[in-house]
Amino acid sequence: MRPRRFVRLSPRARSRRRLWWVIGGVVAFAVAIVGVVATVKVSHELAASPPAVGTRIAVPVDSKAARAAASTSDPEEKAAAQFLAAQPTAYWLTPEETPPGSAGQRVQDLIESSREQDAALVLVVYGLPERDCGNFSAGGLSPEAYTEWIEEIAGPLHAAGDVRKIVIVEPDSLALAPECGNLDQRLPELRMVVDRLASTNTWLYLDGGHSNWLPASEMAELISAVGAQDAVRGFATNVSNFQADADEFAYARELSSLLGGAHAVIDSSRNGAGPTGEWCNPAGRLVGEAPGTFGDEVVDTNLWIKPPGESDGECNGGPRAGQWWPDAAKELTREAR
Numbered sequence: 036m037r038p039r040r041f042v043r044l045s046p047r048a049r050s051r052r053r054l055w056w057v058i059g060g061v062v063a064f065a066v067a068i069v070g071v072v073a074t075v076k077v078s079h080e081l082a083a084s085p086p087a088v089g090t091r092i093a094v095p096v097d098s099k100a101a102r103a104a105a106s107t108s109d110p111e112e113k114a115a116a117q118f119l120a121a122q123p124t125a126y127w128l129t130p131e132e133t134p135p136g137s138a139g140q141r142v143q144d145l146i147e148s149s150r151e152q153d154a155a156l157v158l159v160v161y162g163l164p165e166r167d168c169g170n171f172s173a174g175g176l177s178p179e180a181y182t183e184w185i186e187e188i189a190g191p192l193h194a195a196g197d198v199r200k201i202v203i204v205e206p207d208s209l210a211l212a213p214e215c216g217n218l219d220q221r222l223p224e225l226r227m228v229v230d231r232l233a234s235t236n237t238w239l240y241l242d243g244g245h246s247n248w249l250p251a252s253e254m255a256e257l258i259s260a261v262g263a264q265d266a267v268r269g270f271a272t273n274v275s276n277f278q279a280d281a282d283e284f285a286y287a288r289e290l291s292s293l294l295g296g297a298h299a300v301i302d303s304s305r306n307g308a309g310p311t312g313e314w315c316n317p318a319g320r321l322v323g324e325a326p327g328t329f330g331d332e333v334v335d336t337n338l339w340i341k342p343p344g345e346s347d348g349e350c351n352g353g354p355r356a357g358q359w360w361p362d363a364a365k366e367l368t369r370e371a372r
Contacts, residue, residue: 083199083236085238085268085298085335086155086199086201086238086268086300086335086336086338087330087335087336088327088328088329088330088336089327089336090155090199090327090336091123091152091153091154091155091327092123092124092154092155092157092201092326092327092338092339093123093145093148093149093152093154093155093156093157094120094121094122094123094124094148094152094154095124095125095126095145095148096144096145096148097144098119098120098124098126098342099342099344099345099358099359100116100117100119100120100122100124100342100343100344100359100364101116101120102359103116103120103344103359103361103364104116104117104120107361109361111365112361112364112365114368114372115344115361115364115365115367115368115372116344116361116364118368118371118372119342119343119344119364119367119368122325122326122339122343123154123157123325123326123327123339124157124304124326124339124340124342124343125157125158125159125203125338125339125340125341125342126145126156126157126158126159127158127159127161127342127357128141128142128158128159128160128161128162128188129161129162129174129357130162130174130175130176130180130184131174131357132357135176135180135183135184135187136187138184138187138188139187139188139190139191142158142188142190142191142192143191145158146191146192146195146198146200149198149199150195150197150198154199155198155199155200155201156198156199156200156201157201157202157203157338157340158188158200158201158202158203159202159203159206159274159340160185160188160202160203160204160205160228160232161205161206162174162175162176162181162184162205163175163176163181163205163208163221163224164176164177164178164181164220164224165215165217165220166205167207167211168211168214168215168217170348171315171347171348171349171350171355171356172207172348172356172357178224181224182227185227185228185231185232186231188231188232189231189232189234192232192234192237193234193235196234196235196236197236198236199236199238200234200236200237200238201237201238201240201300201338202232202237202238202239202240203240203271203274203300203340204225204228204229204232204239204240204241204242204267205224205225205228205241205242206242206271206274206275206340207242207274208221208224208225208242209221209225209241209242209243209244209254209257209258209261210242210243210244210245210248210249210254210257212257213249213253213257218257218260222260222261222262225241225261225263226261226262226263229241229261229263229266229267230263230266233266233267238268238335239266239267239268240267240268240269240270240271240299240300241258241261241263241267241269241270241271242258242270242271242274243258243269243270243271243272243287243290243299244272245272245273245274245276245278245283245286246272246273246278246282246283246285246286247276247278247282247310251286251289251290251293252293254290255290255293255294258270258290258294258297259294264294264295264297267297268297268298268335269291269294269297269298269299269300269335270287270290270294270297270298270299271299271300271301271302271338271340272286272287272290272299272300272301272302273301273302273303273306274302274340274341275302275305275314275340275341275347276302276305276306276314276341277305277306277308277309277310277311277314277317277320278306278310279306279309279310280301280303280306280323280324280329280337282310283301283334284301284331284333284334287299287301287333287334288333291333296333298333298334298335299333299334299335300334300335300336300337300338300340301334301336301337301338302337302338302339302340302341303323303324303326303337303338303339304322304323304338304339304340304341304342304343305320305321305322305323305341305343305367306320306323307320307321307322307323307324307367307370307371308320308321313351314347315347315348315350315351315353316346316347316348316350316351316352316353316360316363317351318351318366319366320363320366320367321366321367321369321370321371322339322343322367322368322371323337323339324337325339326338326339343363343364343367343368344359344360344361344363344364344367345357345358345359345360345363346358346359346360346363
């Protein structure tokens with residue numbers, strides 16, 4: 036191996052070299068600053084504001100209302116279905132309609148449509164094992180399949196940081212738990228869902244019952260027991276029910292105060308005719324206030340979470356839960372179209 040040859044630089048050359056080192060350092064520092072600024076800018080762009088009054092909500096692609104509008108020849112049924120198909124409404128992910136193996140692509144399609152509409156996507160996740168305790172919406176997946184299904188849903192949610200996503204996590208899962216006697220099973224399931232679905236620009240709302248169900252103190256204990264307050268925005272009230280907006284506001288404020296300031300969204304999809312003592316396909320109902328029209332420091336905004344026109348179950352003449360019911364669609368929209 037040949038010995039290294041050392042070259043002694045002249046004072047002028049050494050001075051020039053020191054100058055280039057300084058210039059190089061300044062350039063590198065400037066590049067680093069630009070990179071930091073760019074990162075801050077991107078982070079700011081991705082960290083959109085939470086749901087609020089005026090938030091644009093996406094109209095879901097391939098809704099049951101849209102399918103009904105395309106398939107019926109009855110003029111009144113078509114008018115009702117067309118009206119509802121054009122409304123910004125939540126899309127329910129259920130294993131019956133979107134089974135394992137198809138959920139990821141379905142969510143991706145909904146995200147792409149929301150991006151094109153420059154609107155927030157509202158999803159309802161509804162597939163817990165032993166869902167609804169054997170009532171009209173009974174069903175759900177096995178524990179293992181449920182975890183895999185949630186993972187499949189989570190993939191596109193995490194990938195779409197530029198799209199605002201509002202996720203209603205398993206309606207009735209907490210408020211119904213005392214009656215079902217399955218809270219010990221529900222809590223780890225809900226923690227898993229929150230853990231998997233939490234992502235950029237995704238706001239999660241747990242089940243909050245409604246103003247005419249459990250007392251706020253009991254509901255607060257159930258929500259607190261999930262133990263995921265840092266990962267969720269708050270709770271959803273009046274889902275698939277008919278309580279008045281004013282009653283839900285009062286209930287949401289009381290519940291929020293017990294939960295340390297958690298936020299709420301209210302389902303106003305079918306409460307336009309006011310409260311009723313029935314919850315399963317009551318007669319004489321009307322659609323409520325349009326999504327994104329009201330809110331305050333606790334209630335982020337109102338949403339159409341239960342799609343109007345879909346049955347609550349086989350009661351009062353309705354078909355199975357979640358199935359399109361033309362008579363209900365006509366009745367609900369009779370003053371709106």
